[in-house]
Amino acid sequence: MEKRLNKKDFDNFITSLRGKGYKTIAPKKDNNLIVLDEVQGGGEISLDHVITNNSIKEFFFPKTEKVLSYRMEKNNVQIEEPEDFAVKSVIFGSRPCDAFSLPVMDKVFNWDCSDKFWVQRREAVTIVTIACDKCDTYCFCTSVGLAPDAKGGSDVLFTKISGDDYVVETVTEKGESLIKEFEGVFSDPLSEASDRQVATVEKKFEIEKVKSWLDENFVHTVWTDFSLKCIGCGACTFVCPTCHCFDIVDECTMTKGDRVKNWDGCQFKMFTMHTSGHNPRSTQGERWRQRIMHKFKYYVEKFDSILCVGCGRCSRVCPADMNISEMLEIIATEASQPGNKE
Numbered sequence: 001m002e003k004r005l006n007k008k009d010f011d012n013f014i015t016s017l018r019g020k021g022y023k024t025i026a027p028k029k030d031n032n033l034i035v036l037d038e039v040q041g042g043g044e045i046s047l048d049h050v051i052t053n054n055s056i057k058e059f060f061f062p063k064t065e066k067v068l069s070y071r072m073e074k075n076n077v078q079i080e081e082p083e084d085f086a087v088k089s090v091i092f093g094s095r096p097c098d099a100f101s102l103p104v105m106d107k108v109f110n111w112d113c114s115d116k117f118w119v120q121r122r123e124a125v126t127i128v129t130i131a132c133d134k135c136d137t138y139c140f141c142t143s144v145g146l147a148p149d150a151k152g153g154s155d156v157l158f159t160k161i162s163g164d165d166y167v168v169e170t171v172t173e174k175g176e177s178l179i180k181e182f183e184g185v186f187s188d189p190l191s192e193a194s195d196r197q198v199a200t201v202e203k204k205f206e207i208e209k210v211k212s213w214l215d216e217n218f219v220h221t222v223w224t225d226f227s228l229k230c231i232g233c234g235a236c237t238f239v240c241p242t243c244h245c246f247d248i249v250d251e252c253t254m255t256k257g258d259r260v261k262n263w264d265g266c267q268f269k270m271f272t273m274h275t276s277g278h279n280p281r282s283t284q285g286e287r288w289r290q291r292i293m294h295k296f297k298y299y300v301e302k303f304d305s306i307l308c309v310g311c312g313r314c315s316r317v318c319p320a321d322m323n324i325s326e327m328l329e330i331i332a333t334e335a336s337q338p339g340n341k342e
Ligand code: SF4
Pocket: 229, 230, 231, 232, 233, 234, 235, 236, 237, 267, 314, 317, 318, 319, 320, 321, 322
């Protein structure tokens, strides 16, 4: 189904969604940041940005959440599990790269066991994406097989045309039923095709070359060279829409407690520290290698998906100016050198 909506009618759309009980999440200003967060009306929505500072993942996999509570009396243990954590919501105005991270992450959250928090939220949330009409030097979605107007992971895709109008395309049945539910908000599509304002994102490297080089170079000086600037702050993993490591801790007294799931990250020194004191990834070079290998080799082999959507957030946020796409370009160039297997 194709419809049209003018920017001035975004407020009507958001208000109508809220009127029917949807929680509405959209990009909005927060001091100097643009963040995906709950909005009460369309007037709060910010559209003049390349990408939000936070990624979409926290609405499915929060930074911290209680997975159960328990109470113990002698041999009797009572367990209480959270309910109502999946709220009927619409995420409006996320970018196509963020939306695509969701089907990529579905694979790991439904792998050896099904993570009910992720799965139920995925069912409860509808993703309405706005295609990118601008990009910056950190963006590299086209190098990992995506595009600024890619539809994967979105239920509905908005693409800007002329005069603040947007073409509205439904991508999934869930998206189709959402647009039908609010049909009165939308206009019919224009009778003539109009130019779509979609950013041009330069392709920076051949991803197949990166994979083939990684297959042969677990041991290489490049890992230390790349990581020399890295201070191990982990910011890159927290802003990344596809990083999904977490830790489980019990916050408890002698008789009761909460079991809590918290984001963790492979760039932290303590991430792989054993109780014995041995750390199998004791250097930042090994930790950086793990990040690249996981995203561009291990996940590809296990789930047939690249664990990176080219959003560039990790490079934008890095206090040490580590730039992942520049490193992948170096690796792809290295793979093309005589004597290296492509
Ligand atoms: S954000 Fe930069 S400095 Fe911090 S862990 Fe990641 S690569 Fe290292």
